[in-house]
Amino acid sequence: MFNLNIRFILLLAWYYGFRTIKRGISYVIYSLTSPLTLLLILLMVNPTFIKLAVAGGFLALVASVALSSAGDAAFLRLELKIQDLYVASTVTQYDYVAGLSLSYLIFSIPGIILYSIIGSLLSIFTLFRAFILILVMMMLIIATSSISYLISGLIKHVRNVWGIAGILSIIMTVLPPTFYPYNLLPNYALYVLMISPVTSASIIVQNAFGFVTPFYLPAIPVLIVETLVYAVMALTLTKWRER
């Protein structure tokens, strides 16, 4: 684990993330459609939440890119046999997962830029807020990529790949309070939705941006623990060598 092949991780992320943006722009547009549609609907239904929703849009974006990539990782394993190729080499599961996760981050960059522009126009940022947002987004990428890899390992047939990935992405990103204030939720619903790291991430961001007060401090340890737990689960429960 402490012997990561950094060169490989960066090159995989560069090739897989950046080349996909460059050569397959439709994927990028697709990845933007769901958060943007929600934003649009919200604008029509209740424009008072618009600033909050733009901040939440960052989270929804990185989470939905990482989660819908569960299909991607399963496809690489089941259909392209790329995982098999790397299993029988010095590449470790850590290198592979890190490279893929990083490529999903690169993959989200066009969307992040778009949201940054909208956010600046609405002047929602301060230095502190931007810092918190970046920190939370990094944790969220790790947590959601881990969930994604965990789920991808459970998929046995290519035919189920895209369906499962789509469902996962919706449950984990659309339901949690990214586009609406978390305090609208009854407590029990909030606790249930905590299963998704997007929920605790949203709470932190909505607090830090001052959209919802007072600060709900438990969200911070919850996000940290969730990120760790999902990452450890992904790397221990998912078999690198097939059983």
Next chain:
Amino acid sequence: MIETFSLSKVYDKGVTALSGITTTINDRLTAIIGRNGAGKTTFSRIVSTQLEPTSGSAIIDGLDILRDARRIRKRIVSIPQEASPISVLTPLEQVKLYLVGRGLSIKEAHAETIRVLDAMNMRDFKNSPADTLSGGMKRKIFVCMAIASNADIVFLDEPTTGLDPVSRMEVWSSLGELSGEVILTTHYMEEAQELADRVILFEKGRIIEDGTVENLLSKFRGKVRVECPQLDDYDYRIGNRVIKYVNRKDANEYIGLGCKVKPITLDDIFLSHGVQLEY
């Protein structure tokens, strides 16, 4: 050197793919042949640490495939039968990425990739995204990875399926230059005959023939194969193809009858086992 001891694999749904394979492989190039579903891929995936066996064990150069997988993986390369390239990446990028994964620096990987792509006549396509390449060229990307990695043991599962005759010869010639041991799965008997120091025939998860090409062909010594539909007294019948083995000196008689006469090849070893089981 590869040693396996009662290696068995039963897949999830109770399919037995390997039943107790015990063998030692120590030749420069060993060809694994056998009918579809015979267990060839399962065998090479287990031995190359991609798949866990259900029982039994295997040792590569003294290292155990379960306990010492990490050390084994430094010394092997294994190209999956149905591997396909990532569609947005070019051959140059895919091979380079693989070599960087194996520990080369970006610069070394780049130089080695260019060298091998040239040797395999892929120069003109090296910068084309894989989804614009033909099936055979996609396959060659993986052969390039195997050749470029310079491993001690190279597992190739049907590397030449779908390649044209020229490309196939390019692959054969590159395999000749490898310094390590090669385990090659193939359905092309002339390939096995041409390249292999040893041929292992799998059937229903077992090894049923094993030896040099000459060994395997020896039971047909002095014979030829004749094929014609009108023979009543034949050895095999596959659909409407009727096959009989006769002494070479009697061949002319059959040519007179309008039969086709063919020399013995590994195909005949295949037939001598496979056909009775199915027809």
